[in-house]
Amino acid sequence: MEYLQKYQNNLSNFRAADMSQTQTAIVFGLGAIGIAFILSQTFTLLRVIFSLFVLPGRSLKSFGPKGSWAVITGASDGLGKEFAYQIARAGFNLVxxxxxxxxxxxxxxxxTAKNxxxxxxxxxxxxxxxxNADYERLKALLLGLDVSILVNNVGKSHSIPVTFNETPEDEIADIININCHGTLRITQLITPGMIERKRGLILTMGSFGGLVPTPLLATYSGSKAFLQYWSSALGAELEPYGITVQLLQAHLITSAMSKIRKPTFTVPTPKVWVSTALRKIGRNGGSPYYSYTSSPYFSHGIMAWFITCVMGVFSKRVASINKGMHExxxxxxxxxAEREKGKKAL
Structure with a gap:
């Protein structure tokens, strides 16, 4: 009996020691994971800071010779107009x-007056x-041109924030046709020539609406999320041919689409935003989370990093904040609209 008692005591001691070692291993393991996470986030933040404030991007001239062509969609207003002005100053002809x-x-x-x-x-x-007839006309217009740059800027949002169930069918169709079909079809017209020449740049306008779910802009948000993943996939396909693909993430910019006229620290003018975007080609800015993507403007870049790398685990909370803002x-x-209606009645 004494031997049995000693055996049981020893067994209990072994179990306690084993449990203690297991607990210690768990604590060390969790600590190591925590330290690795903190180091990873710190490294990512340093990359973002260097990308936004220190490292230069590729020059436009590296994508094609002077006198080659840039195609810009949605060119008559806002960002598209600024892309046209600034790319022309770099010596590219424009479609x-x-x-x-x-x-x-x-x-x-x-x-042409200025350049x-x-x-x-x-x-x-x-x-x-x-x-189809419009795309055939575009194809004919581009025939024989050395297109070095494509700026997929054309886009449409909702006229005002609205729940999906209340969104008019024609508005849904327009958003999908413009943001998705238009971007895909024009890119498919131009990429064969770029592949043949083994050079080119494709810039596509993204949005924070595609970076995080945006209630009351559900269709627009979904269309921009589509462009996010499409651009990342396209970038991987075309990189072996010397073609750079970059989705440009933007938050609010003074424009007819945002309905904001006065620039602030976080809301730049189209001129400032485009200038920054063209200086940072090839840099991720504040978007290290997605490949072939950049948030080039400094305040937008910091916001993008914080949303994706810090707040990512609180995605429901981010969607709730977005919902409140758009409400x-x-x-x-x-x-x-009511005030304007009242003025017309008078």
Whole structure:
């Protein structure tokens, strides 16, 4: 009996020691994971800071010789117009594509007046129609041109924030046709030539609406999320051919789409934002989470890093914040519409 008691005591001691070692291993393991996470986040933040504030991007001239062509969609207003001005100053000829011909004519005249050596071609087409005839006309216009740069800027959001169930069917169709079909079809027209020449740059306008789910802009948010993953996949496909693909993430910019006119620390003008984007080609800025993606403007980049790398585990909370913001925007828009309606009645 004494022997049995000693055996049981020894067994208990072994079990206690084993349990203690297991607990110690778990504590050390969790600590190591925590330290690795902190180091990873610190390294990512340092990459973001260097990308946003220190490291230069690739020069536009590295994507094609002076006198080659850049195609810009949604070129007549906002960001598209600024892309046209700044790419023309770099010496590229321009194909300007947008819906309103009169605006395109005016823009082309302004560009050639300021840059006499730059040639321009224009095409008025409504991407919402998704017309085969329009894409055939564009294909004919591009025939024989050395297209070095494509800027997929054309896009559409909701007229005001609205729940999905209340979104008009024609608005849903227009957003999908413009943001998705338009971008895919024009890119498919231009990439064969880039592949053949083994060089080129494809910039596609993304949005924070595609970075995180955005209630009351559900269709727009989904279309931009589609472009996010499409661009990452396209970038991997085309990189072996010397073609750079980059989705440009932007938060709010002063524009007709955002309905914001006054620039602030976090809301730049199109001129400032485009200038930054073109200086940071090939850099991730604040978007290390996705490949072939950049948030080039400094305040947007820091926001993108924080949302994806820090707040990613709180995605439901981020969606809730987004929802509240757009509910507020909707209320203001409805009040403004009521005021204008009252003025017309008078």
């Amino acid at each position: 300007l594509v947008s819906r309103t011909e009169s605006k395109l004519i005016t823009l082309a005249e302004e560009i 006499p050596s730059v040639q321009t071609k224009i095409l008025a087409m409504d991407f919402a129609q998704n017309s 507020s925007i909707r209320k203001r828009a409805l009040r403004k």
